[in-house]
Amino acid sequence: MPIEALLVLVIGGIAGVALLLHLTGRSNLRVLSPDGARAEWLRHFPDDTIVDVTLSHDGHAALLRTETGPGLLWSFGADTVARHLLDFDWLEHPKGMEFYFHDFATPHVLVHLDETERRHWRHLMEPA
Known part of the structure; x- marks a missing residue:
C-alpha cells in the first residue's frame, strides 16, 4: 500500500474517532458533585x-x-x-x-x- 494512502487512512481514522467522541458527549468536561x-x-x-x-x-x-x-x-x-x-x-x-x-x-x-x-x-x- 502506498504511504500516501496509509497516511490518509490513519489521519481519517484519528479524525473519525475524535468526531465520534465529540458527538457522543465524551469530550465534555465532567461536572462534579x-x-x-x-x-x-x-x-x-x-x-x-x-x-x-x-x-x-x-x-x-x-x-x-x-x-x-x-x-x-x-x-x-x-x-x-x-x-x-x-x-x-x-x-x-x-x-x-x-x-x-x-x-x-x-x-x-x-x-x-x-x-x-x-x-x-x-x-x-x-x-x-
Missing part, C-alpha cells in the same frame, strides 16, 4: 481522610481539605486530575486562579472562580 469529588479524590489517593469539599460554581473543580492538607481536583475531559497542594504557586487570573505545580507531569491549571470564590479558596488554602 460533593460526593463525586470525594469519590474521585479517594480514587486518586485512597489513604487520605477528607475533612471537607468545596466545589467551584461551575462544578469543574474542587478544593478538598484532607488531614494532610489541601488538595485540588479538576475535570480533564471525562476524567479528573488530583494533586495535593504541597509544592505549588498560584496567581490571580481574570477568570479565577491559576495553579502552577512544580511537577513536570502537571505544569499548571486554570480554575474558573468568581471573586467571592477566590477569597474563600484563598482562606481555605492558608496554613493552619
Whole structure:
C-alpha cells in the first residue's frame, strides 16, 4: 500500500474517532458533585481522610481539605486530575486562579472562580 494512502487512512481514522467522541458527549468536561469529588479524590489517593469539599460554581473543580492538607481536583475531559497542594504557586487570573505545580507531569491549571470564590479558596488554602 502506498504511504500516501496509509497516511490518509490513519489521519481519517484519528479524525473519525475524535468526531465520534465529540458527538457522543465524551469530550465534555465532567461536572462534579460533593460526593463525586470525594469519590474521585479517594480514587486518586485512597489513604487520605477528607475533612471537607468545596466545589467551584461551575462544578469543574474542587478544593478538598484532607488531614494532610489541601488538595485540588479538576475535570480533564471525562476524567479528573488530583494533586495535593504541597509544592505549588498560584496567581490571580481574570477568570479565577491559576495553579502552577512544580511537577513536570502537571505544569499548571486554570480554575474558573468568581471573586467571592477566590477569597474563600484563598482562606481555605492558608496554613493552619
